[in-house]
Amino acid sequence: MITVHHLGVSQSERVVWLCEELAVPYTLRRYDRDPTTRLAPADYRELNPMGIAPVITDGDLVLGESGAILEYVIAKYGNGRLAVGPDKPNFADYLFWFHFANGTMMPSEMGDVISTMLGLKEVYPILAMLKDRSERAFALVESRLGDVPFFAGTEFSAADIMMLFPLSTMRAFTRRDLSRLPHVGAYLQRIGERPAYRRAMAKGDPGMSPMLA
Numbered sequence: 001m002i003t004v005h006h007l008g009v010s011q012s013e014r015v016v017w018l019c020e021e022l023a024v025p026y027t028l029r030r031y032d033r034d035p036t037t038r039l040a041p042a043d044y045r046e047l048n049p050m051g052i053a054p055v056i057t058d059g060d061l062v063l064g065e066s067g068a069i070l071e072y073v074i075a076k077y078g079n080g081r082l083a084v085g086p087d088k089p090n091f092a093d094y095l096f097w098f099h100f101a102n103g104t105m106m107p108s109e110m111g112d113v114i115s116t117m118l119g120l121k122e123v124y125p126i127l128a129m130l131k132d133r134s135e136r137a138f139a140l141v142e143s144r145l146g147d148v149p150f151f152a153g154t155e156f157s158a159a160d161i162m163m164l165f166p167l168s169t170m171r172a173f174t175r176r177d178l179s180r181l182p183h184v185g186a187y188l189q190r191i192g193e194r195p196a197y198r199r200a201m202a203k204g205d206p207g208m209s210p211m212l213a
């Protein structure tokens, strides 16, 4: 059975959520962040060379990276459910949004994380560049969700599981205000109605209300 090593308030919520959506049996092991540094604790860091979340173990396998883990679980235990294959017209949309989450959206948000944590008022060129990129990313997301209910199209998919974190829990680390993005707001409510999402968040981060508003 897979063990999902979940670091509190982190991208590993995706893996818990995926297992709940697919009804894949798993053991959940929770770890709290260091209260001072907000980094992973020592026992999490020992799990793999990067020492960052998420990590799963499956027998002798130790696997990191959200996207790799999602693909592994879907292919190995989910019978391909929640992926969109090349035979479907929205295959490219699925790939785009699945990879946009960590390929562009999360890195663009890091500028905001840095300036929030350091309390920076001054605008540094590199942070301005990331902010501009992040604004464009959120505008693209708003536009997409105005056209379709889920990132890959009409059906919920693993692209939604990748994309939700930068729209929701990531705001524990940034000052991002979503009030002027109504389609994103409606999407977050839609996701909040999913029983598997609610179960995952209740199990993974029992002390936290899902950041859907």
Ligand SMILES: N[C@@H](CCC(=O)N[C@@H](CS)C(=O)NCC(=O)O)C(=O)O
Residues within 6 Å of the ligand: 007, 009, 010, 011, 012, 038, 039, 040, 041, 051, 052, 053, 054, 064, 065, 066, 067, 102
């Ligand atoms: N691209 C990686 C990003 C992993 C990552 O940055 N994880 C953060 C949590 S969201 C982490 O482990 N932070 C704690 C630390 O760095 O000690 C993935 O999605 O797996």
